[in-house]
Amino acid sequence: MGIDSLIGGTIWDEYSQKVTELMNNPQNMGEITEEQAEAMGAKLIVADFGAESCGDAVRLYWAVDPKTDIILESKFKSFGCGTAIASSDTMADLCKGKTVDEAVKITNIDVEKAMRDTPDVPAVPPQKMHCSVMAYDVIKKAAAQYKGVEMESFEHDIIVCECARISLSTLKEVIRLNDLTTIEQITDYTKAGAFCKSCIRPGGHEKKDIYLVDLLAEYEKEKVLASSQTAEDVDFAQMTVVQKLKAVERIIDDNIRQMLVMDGGNVEILDIKENGSNFDIYIKYLGACSGCASSNTGTLFAIENILREKLDQNIRVIPL
Amino acid sequence: MRVYLDNNSTTMVDPHVFEAMEPYFVQRYGNPNSLHCFASETHQALKAAMQKIYAGVGANNEDSVVITSCATESNNWALKSIYFQYILTGQKNHIIVSEVEHPSVIATARFLESLGCKVTYLPVNNEGIVEAHTLKDFLTDKTALVSMMWVNNETGAIFPVEEMAQMCSERGILFHTDATQAIGKLPVNVKETKIDYLTLSAHKFHGPKGVGALYMKKGKELMPLLHGGDHMGGLRSGTLNVAGIVGMGKAIEQAVDALDFELHEVKALRDRFEDALLQIPDTFVVTPRERRSPNTILISFRGIEGESMLWDLNKDGIAASTGSACASEDLESNPVMEAIGAEADLAHTAIRFSLSRFTTSEEIDFVIERVKEAVKRLRAISSSYAYAPKNHKDELH
Numbered sequence: 001m002g003i004d005s006l007i008g009g010t011i012w013d014e015y016s017q018k019v020t021e022l023m024n025n026p027q028n029m030g031e032i033t034e035e036q037a038e039a040m041g042a043k044l045i046v047a048d049f050g051a052e053s054c055g056d057a058v059r060l061y062w063a064v065d066p067k068t069d070i071i072l073e074s075k076f077k078s079f080g081c082g083t084a085i086a087s088s089d090t091m092a093d094l095c096k097g098k099t100v101d102e103a104v105k106i107t108n109i110d111v112e113k114a115m116r117d118t119p120d121v122p123a124v125p126p127q128k129m130h131c132s133v134m135a136y137d138v139i140k141k142a143a144a145q146y147k148g149v150e151m152e153s154f155e156h157d158i159i160v161c162e163c164a165r166i167s168l169s170t171l172k173e174v175i176r177l178n179d180l181t182t183i184e185q186i187t188d189y190t191k192a193g194a195f196c197k198s199c200i201r202p203g204g205h206e207k208k209d210i211y212l213v214d215l216l217a218e219y220e221k222e223k224v225l226a227s228s229q230t231a232e233d234v235d236f237a238q239m240t241v242v243q244k245l246k247a248v249e250r251i252i253d254d255n256i257r258q259m260l261v262m263d264g265g266n267v268e269i270l271d272i273k274e275n276g277s278n279f280d281i282y283i284k285y286l287g288a289c290s291g292c293a294s295s296n297t298g299t300l301f302a303i304e305n306i307l308r309e310k311l312d313q314n315i316r317v318i319p320l
Numbered sequence: 321m322r323v324y325l326d327n328n329s330t331t332m333v334d335p336h337v338f339e340a341m342e343p344y345f346v347q348r349y350g351n352p353n354s355l356h357c358f359a360s361e362t363h364q365a366l367k368a369a370m371q372k373i374y375a376g377v378g379a380n381n382e383d384s385v386v387i388t389s390c391a392t393e394s395n396n397w398a399l400k401s402i403y404f405q406y407i408l409t410g411q412k413n414h415i416i417v418s419e420v421e422h423p424s425v426i427a428t429a430r431f432l433e434s435l436g437c438k439v440t441y442l443p444v445n446n447e448g449i450v451e452a453h454t455l456k457d458f459l460t461d462k463t464a465l466v467s468m469m470w471v472n473n474e475t476g477a478i479f480p481v482e483e484m485a486q487m488c489s490e491r492g493i494l495f496h497t498d499a500t501q502a503i504g505k506l507p508v509n510v511k512e513t514k515i516d517y518l519t520l521s522a523h524k525f526h527g528p529k530g531v532g533a534l535y536m537k538k539g540k541e542l543m544p545l546l547h548g549g550d551h552m553g554g555l556r557s558g559t560l561n562v563a564g565i566v567g568m569g570k571a572i573e574q575a576v577d578a579l580d581f582e583l584h585e586v587k588a589l590r591d592r593f594e595d596a597l598l599q600i601p602d603t604f605v606v607t608p609r610e611r612r613s614p615n616t617i618l619i620s621f622r623g624i625e626g627e628s629m630l631w632d633l634n635k636d637g638i639a640a641s642t643g644s645a646c647a648s649e650d651l652e653s654n655p656v657m658e659a660i661g662a663e664a665d666l667a668h669t670a671i672r673f674s675l676s677r678f679t680t681s682e683e684i685d686f687v688i689e690r691v692k693e694a695v696k697r698l699r700a701i702s703s704s705y706a707y708a709p710k711n712h713k714d715e716l717h
Contacts, residue, residue, distance in 0.1 A: 012631075023631060029700070031707040046712040052704060053664030055625065059703040077706035081627035085701060297410055301436045 014125035015082065016117045022086035028093050030075045032061040041065065042072050047142035050134045056080035058088045060138045062095065064146055069099040083124045084131040090114050091135035104143045104154050107165055108132035129163035130196030130205065160210050163195030168210060175219050186212055236279070236312035244272050247311055248281060255306045260299070265289030267303070270320060279315045281307065295319060322637035323683040328473050328501060328616060328674035329641055333567070334526035340570040341528065344563035352560055353551065362562045369569025373533060376572030377518060378509030382538040386552050387531065387565055391500040391521035392424035393545070394534035395467075398496045398517045399428045401543040402465040407437045412464035414438040418450045418479070420659050421469055422498055448477040448607045448660045452484050459487070465494045470502035474656040474672060476616025477607040478506065482513045489514035494540065500524055504575030505582055505613040516540050522564070526676070527571030531564035578677050587614035589684055590675050594619070596688045600695055606660055615676060618656070620669040621695055623704030629671050632694035638687055641672045
């Protein structure tokens, strides 16, 4: 794991000097009122993104020249942590003097790069990359408002990892081309999942439509389908005895056997018998498992539960 | 000026505690279980310290107060031991914890759940407290253990553990309490209760880090977590941390002596501090003072994200804490704020100030002024207090 992982981070030490300075003294913090916009001969745009209940929210003010589409003035207000405030400030700054079309092309990665002290050292620690995503989203919101279109019209591809801006199509392609089977591999190949980690699996900081685990599962399923024409779609009850045995073996291989082997044991499938509405699966523990206290409790329940969940609720596992 | 108001996280070692520990590094370092004069001098100190620890929690001589490395170890041990003794053997299948327990209880409970144990996570009321009657409905004949913290680390909320322990005892259910935040802040005397297991940790009451203990009532059992050379009666092997134990002994003695001071002086200072903070508009405190430990304030400043507040306070040398959002590695909002059902907008705004008997009135005056300044600056940045044209306001959902 290494020292840094073992002792944990102190995230503030990983902020660039620029982030620190902007947090202490944001340059574009403030509001533009309708009167001020009018005085500039500009149209006032006010856009909100995020929510306090999610931990960060930003309001972006633009004064846009309606003849040239140039953003004459750009200010922000933000509820968020230090990096959210610094990112919002940098974002507001990057908008100035650009046309609305140019501003839409600014990404969270541009914002993060602009906050770096030196080109190759990230401005914020990985879990804080997420804060700059909000800065990127609010620009699209403002531009959509100015143009009277939907915000989604600026996004041509579905983005799965917003921090690293990795699209669904890129991920699908990379997973298949390189036969990737783990999240770590995906992160190594694409950087997706390296930052706030919300896109890896449900339960992270942000709720997503698509998670990396879904993509892996989808690919895994494709492979299984391709390799065996059998079983996958057939009900356990409808399978032949051989198919049933194979299905049980596969579930045990994938979910249980490795754990047993690590503890110096193993399990053998002896027989499957239909018993009324139940399927009784007879097993024999091998090595350290035989005689282990948990073999008739925890381990047995684990085997039974996984088989029930994956194959059929009526399965009973009986150790001999 | 630097002001430390994060005493629920860890405390300064009391100079008297440090003084008591000092001889046990360079001068007296013998293994207390060996057979020579180097050992006997540390053995004497060890025994004296253990007696102080027993007295500190009100344990009887026949009870066990097993020394561990920290509260996390003690909590893990209590729960895992119950799993090995009662769940794995099939006698019972259920444990109960609160949903706002320290991670060392919650994460252990989740682990046991993955091994097939049923776990009930009891909810808190809107004051952040698990009421005894809430527990009653969840006790079953298959419940092996109830583990309930005495004082919540975030809010300082005091849980009615004595009443709960009584309730469990009547049903033959074991009761464990994580008293990490209670020692030195409330009277703790296990003798008068039906508590079976109790966790404590020295560094929360001005003792050294790396020493904790797990109290076990006479007649109860523990399955060793660390097997080895039969230290601590075979319950917890590993060469004894003599200096640490001496430190914990001295620290708990001091903490109990200072309890009156804590309950009156520290509380008065905390109350004055809290009154001043609540003068700031749009500020909220969760648990009522009379149901809270004397040193803790969990307060929300509307419109200010927790880490931003810590940032500004830290610039002025003030240490506070937030379990919320961006200040921790995992970016999540404060679990206690969520559990009490606080207004969603406030979930990321909680700041915890925790005082100690070493906190001075001057320090609090300084902090009050700095907090006011920080609130002013950060609310000026905050979108929660920002101008919006009328038509824009209408659009907001």
